[in-house]
């Protein structure tokens with residue numbers, strides 16, 4: 439019998455995170471202060487983040503030690519197993535070898551605790567009492583709720599309203615871990631009130647929820663804000679995944695030709711692929727694919743421009759692929775992929791042709807999720823199904839080309855609290871969302887007056 443799971447012993451848990459920034463062929467452009475248009479400095483960020491995270495945000499060190507207290511907590515679920523998907527390969531009748539990294543084994547069910555644990559720890563040692571955050575599908579909010587509980591911090595989560603209603607179990611998980619969860623837009627913040635005045639039926643978006651959480655953090659004594667994706671320090675913490683994968687691929691005696699991850703704000707993708715991006719910069723030939731929803735095609739169609747991370751324009755301007763901070767994506771079930779922007783690191787990798795991007799419609803992702811569940815057994819999160827769908831596309835391509843490719847993908851989370859989405863699919867209630875061109879034009883018009891990065895690149899929206 440061939441080996442199905444590749445485990446790493448606890449002694450092989452990575453002791454450092456990998457920082458791609460010093461290795462990038464073209465340096466990243468700085469984040470800009472929304473008022474002055476000048477590069478943001480540590481003092482600008484100090485009201486919202488603790489200093490160790492601000493330092494990591496701009497660090498040029500290639501490897502950063504993981505503190506012992508975080509390693510201890512990582513051991514609750516890490517190292518995570520890697521699997522060979524024999525049954526899926528057989529079903530697809532492909533010569534490709536398919537491996538996947540299972541990040542769904544964390545207590546919260548996804549990759550999100552890799553950074554939540556680090557962020558809760560650095561806040562705790564910096565004297566923060568309470569962390570405010572946003573969440574889409576609830577994966578990030580539940581991960582942070584769990585990690586705040588483990589480090590004795592209060593946690594307040596603004597959850598995108600459409601997901602709050604679709605996914606009550608994630609709210610219950612947050613409450614079980616002691617966090618307080620409110621649907622966004624809410625009447626509690628000025629940002630929420632502004633949105634509700636314009637559109638009382640607003641389904642919410644990650645951009646709006648970020649505005650609410652930042653406002654709550656800066657107006658509450660002892661509170662800081664935490665972001666579950668997009669920022670450089672989040673990508674850094676997630677590399678614990680890719681570093682484990684490199685060791686596991688070595689044990690398997692293979693090396694990936696293709697690596698795939700879904701991309702919302704970009705963190706699970708970045709964490710999975712960055713150590714391999716380093717190999718690619720050093721000469722390896724790897725096809726690295728970020729997968730996004732066709733209804734929120736940030737990387738495939740959005741320009742590379744400066745834009746706000748939130749809707750109400752409170753955050754610094756980030757150099758990134760964006761659909762415009764006022765773009766509200768269709769209410770697809772993959773709530774964690776409904777974000778107008780993309781991590782500057784992931785955006786820079788695309789500009790430098792180190793990765794490519796693919797957009798997949800909702801129905802194809804759910805069909806892929808069913809195929810995966812009915813072959814490999816695991817029920818994936820709707821976000822993760824985007825990576826599964828791209829993997830199936832690549833495995834079929836390998837068959838057509840007659841090539842024995844090695845494909846590795848990141849199984850970023852399980853879907854056991856997303857079953858309402860599966861029911862909608864199984865009963866024919868789901869549809870693909872036509873891209874509202876006028877809405878994108880309007881939203882991109884809003885970023886026209888903003889400064890342009892040196893590497894500005896127009897999108898492909900006609």
Ligand SMILES: Cc1ncc(COP(=O)(O)O)c(C=O)c1O
Nearest residue numbers: 577667702703704705706774851
């Ligand atoms: C399971 C899962 N995968 C992927 C994502 C997308 O986020 P990111 O691109 O930051 O990994 C999310 C976000 O909530 C998620 O819950």
